[in-house]
Amino acid sequence: MAETAENHEVSDVVPSTAETTAEVEAVLDAPVDRGEPILQVRNLVKHFPLTQGILFKKQIGAVKAVDGISFDLYKGETLGIVGESGCGKSTVAKLLMTLETATSGEVFYKGQDITRLSGRALKAVRRNIQMVFQDPYTSLNPRMTVGDIIGEPFDIHPEVAPKGDRRKRVQELLDVVGLNPEYINRYPHQFSGGQRQRIGIARGLALNPEVIICDEPVSALDVSVQAQVINLMGKLQDEFELSYVFIAHDLSIVRHISDRVGVMYLGKMAEIGTDSEIYDHPTHPYTQALLSAVPVPDPAAREGRDRIILTGDVPSPANPPSGCRFRTRCWKAQDKCAEEVPLLAVPEVFAGKKTLAAHESACHFAEERDVVHAA
Ligand SMILES: Nc1ncnc2c1ncn2[C@@H]1O[C@H](COP(=O)(O)OP(=O)(O)OP(=O)(O)O)[C@@H](O)[C@H]1O
Ligand code: SF4
Ligand SMILES: [Mg+2]
Numbered sequence: 001m002a003e004t005a006e007n008h009e010v011s012d013v014v015p016s017t018a019e020t021t022a023e024v025e026a027v028l029d030a031p032v033d034r035g036e037p038i039l040q041v042r043n044l045v046k047h048f049p050l051t052q053g054i055l056f057k058k059q060i061g062a063v064k065a066v067d068g069i070s071f072d073l074y075k076g077e078t079l080g081i082v083g084e085s086g087c088g089k090s091t092v093a094k095l096l097m098t099l100e101t102a103t104s105g106e107v108f109y110k111g112q113d114i115t116r117l118s119g120r121a122l123k124a125v126r127r128n129i130q131m132v133f134q135d136p137y138t139s140l141n142p143r144m145t146v147g148d149i150i151g152e153p154f155d156i157h158p159e160v161a162p163k164g165d166r167r168k169r170v171q172e173l174l175d176v177v178g179l180n181p182e183y184i185n186r187y188p189h190q191f192s193g194g195q196r197q198r199i200g201i202a203r204g205l206a207l208n209p210e211v212i213i214c215d216e217p218v219s220a221l222d223v224s225v226q227a228q229v230i231n232l233m234g235k236l237q238d239e240f241e242l243s244y245v246f247i248a249h250d251l252s253i254v255r256h257i258s259d260r261v262g263v264m265y266l267g268k269m270a271e272i273g274t275d276s277e278i279y280d281h282p283t284h285p286y287t288q289a290l291l292s293a294v295p296v297p298d299p300a301a302r303e304g305r306d307r308i309i310l311t312g313d314v315p316s317p318a319n320p321p322s323g324c325r326f327r328t329r330c331w332k333a334q335d336k337c338a339e340e341v342p343l344l345a346v347p348e349v350f351a352g353k354k355t356l357a358a359h360e361s362a363c364h365f366a367e368e369r370d371v372v373h374a375a
Helices: 022-029 089-096 119-128 146-151 163-176 181-185 193-205 223-240 251-257 275-280 285-292 299-303 335-339
Strands: 037-052 058-074 078-082 104-109 129-132 211-215 243-247 260-265 268-274
Touching (some): 037 089, 037 243, 058 089, 058 243, 078 089, 078 251, 089 211, 089 243, 119 129, 129 193, 146 163, 146 193, 163 181, 163 193, 223 251, 243 251, 251 275, 260 275, 260 285, 268 275, 268 285
Parallel strands (some): 078 243, 078 260, 211 243
Antiparallel strands (some): 037 058, 037 104, 260 268
């Protein structure tokens, strides 16, 4: 056993029963044609150097914020990314937006590696990949009118809306996100939190992008307002064939909006699959623990469930554990987990099997468990 596994308090989690329901069969039999990916992320790495000294800075290490992540994003889909604070979600978002330079790895947009682009070529790609930020209170400049905020991207890309057309285009965008076009001259403080996030979404849509990276877009909003913004995003996705990367820590929200979900842990992808695969048939211990921690409102369901209580803090990304990064908190850790990095792949035990557990999971000892959850 790995050195830290024994002192973890783990309840007995019920082993999964065989999947024979018509529902599961139907999902498995349905042909999956996602078309060509619009974004392909390959072995993406971002290490932030740790330095010492004032005049002569010496690198003494690195924060391995993102450490070899791969996934695809398909046209018109929403890929949710979940994980604890500090696991590297926002860094992934910034790398996809080319706001950070990758240490290594590639991000292909329609087949072109955007991590090596500069100048005009980069500008053209950036137009197609936009972002909606977490905090609608701080991400909007309080001294600018809503019209100027939403229209600002047109300064960089005047070809999308020439000067004479801008006001009309901004008013159209306000209408699209459910705000009164007459509000164009108001300032951010004159809007509620939900309305401000609608302004952020309108700004994200201004350049007719194909991909929108949403970094915790509703986390700062009240629950009732969250639903309205999520519904708006779903409507806009259908209308404009948008692809979303939706980053959040609320598992229920992510399930609600996502077609597929990736679970991150300490700079790595632990598990990725469709929402049914991840939420109903998780095979990675970390995902199982996350799901078992989601509050269940139904007392009857709550009674029958076993919670996995993770102990210990997330290790520092500057000094991650060898082998599997989750091993210092994993109740199933064995010697192999400290020696070999588990690759993100369909585990051998499920390969070729007709089961929703047959999805990519970075665990040497992946197995299915029933987890009763609220989502
Ligand atoms: N510019 C930077 N310089 C040094 N370290 C950084 C920098 N940006 C992020 N980090 C570190 O990288 C790690 C990942 O950070 P990131 O913001 O991507 O996490 P996150 O998953 O988005 O967390 P949260 O859920 O709290 O938003 C953290 O340890 C963070 O401190
Ligand atoms: S490889 Fe699997 S069993 Fe081993 S520590 Fe990691 S998550 Fe746990
Ligand atoms: Mg973040």
